[in-house]
Amino acid sequence: MAHNRVKESCSDQAVYYLVTNRVAGGRMLIKDQEKLKLKELLFAGCARFSYQVIDYVFMDNHFHLLIKIPATAEMSKVELLERYRLHKQNDEINFISSIQRNDFREKIHDISFIIGNFEQRFVQWFNKEHSSWGRLFGQRFDSEMIEVSAQSDSLLRVMAYISLNPVRAGIVLDPKDFHFCGYSDRLAGGDVGKLDHEFFDVFCRGIEAHVTRDKQKHFREVLRAYMLGLRCYKNADSKTVKEYLLTESSSLPEALQWDDLFIHKCRFFTKCLVIGSEAFVREKLAKFSGKMKWKRIHEPYTEAEWNDIYSLKPRRRRASVG
Template sequence: MIHNRIKEKCADQAVYYLVTNRIAGGRMLFKDREKYKLKELLFAGRAKLSYEVIDYVFMGNHFHLFIKIPPMSHMDDVELLARYRLYKNNDEVNFINSKQKDDFKEKIHDISFVIGNFEQRFVQWFNRVHNSWGRLFGQRFDSEMVEVSHQSDSLLRVMAYISLNPVRAGIVTDPKDFFFCGYADRLAGGGVGNCDNDFFDLFCRNIVAVGIKDKQKHFREVFRAYMLGLRRYKNADSKTVREYLRTESNLSAEALQWDDLFIHKCRFFTKCLVIGSEAFVREKLAKFSDKMKWKRIHKPYTEDDWNDIYSLKPRRRGNPAG
């Protein structure tokens, strides 16, 4: 079913999205070969379009991506032309005029174009390799705008939701052992994690770090502690978490209980429009309500034990607010 999508033009600030799509009919068509290709295309696309991969997981019949769209103001004309030539596969092509340049710049910062390009390239490859034709995905991808700030645990919660997919599916007992996910990629020094030093500044305050590598290491330890179910600690910079990391972060995979799997499985993530603090959700609600022309009432929604994380999802008229 066609659904509304909330997205920003990200002129002067980065915007983050959780993206999900599934194979039509739930068929388990993503084998290792397909997952390798998905990963290849996802990271190769960064050279042509403007996005960064914060996290990802490729399962047998669906994928989740956590994507950062950088501010358009951070891209100068030299970089823009280089991306345009890669996109056109022509080292000599130039923009015809300023309008074409501006249109291309806006397009490569648009989450719809970024994911549409990624999916189209994969479907073309899949159909060619498998001698098939037609649609592969059941519908348009879902996307949720995610707040990334010190005011909300949304970043950590969304990353945990993504990383724990193969654990929930019973494939591994620890996400570090699943090759086709961002968590294992991070630990192996792969293509994700470039923003982890920025996330350290948001979520690991009062933890001493020297240099970017140290920041990345500490953020990953805090994130692992978060996945281990430390829901009772509202902030990742608490002394309790620091003490935990110092004394218990070497637990074996067999000892991990992942006691928050049920909460992470909630459709709270993939069937809403915005994820963040109540203030963030209300801001987007006020900004986009008229444009979306909703027939149902939309209000910030949350559940118990969500550390004050809210979503924006449809509410039927007459129902009490979440």
């Protein structure tokens, strides 16, 4: 059954999405071989389409991806043609018109097309590998637009949620020990961490760094602190992450055992369309509410423990009286 999806088509700014899907019936079908294939297909797609992988985790019955869609205006005609030829597997093919070129540009910046192609390729491989047929995933994937700005720590909260999946599942005590997630990948110098320096100015206030490698290092320290339970630090009176790491990291247990793991497990992160500050959620609500055929009223939603992070969810029905 088709469901609503909030999508931006931006020519001058990047858009970030949390993407989730699950195997039909919750079956544990994604073993190590399947996880390796998912990772291979995910990063291979970056060359054909226009997206970058910020984070990921592959579990036995589901996956989470954090995807950045760059601004459409950033891609030159030469690069666009290269991706078109890769997609068509033809080194000599050309666009027949500017309309076709523009349509392809929009398509490879569309989260529905990107993830649909990724899932289709994996299911085709899976069915061939296991001599099976039919659907593998239970439904269309869920996607949530994520705010990335100095006004919200939504990105860090989502990345912590993704990284802690194998911890919540009891597979490891620390995500650095789980091979199929972005956190261990970035610590090993994989492709998934190459963009970490882009978040330095947004999330590493109070820390000095000038070269890319140092910016990447400090951002990963911030992410680590979030996984260990650090909340955001929004004002001048707040402890900086550098001070936090110097004064408290030595006393923290190696295993990630902080009290509010259950908060990250809630469906807040996977069924809510938009995640960010209240202003960001209200902006998207105003922009998209007229286009959506919602049967229930949607509005910004938060809880006290979520540290000023809001989602766009349907209003809860009031219990009947009498």
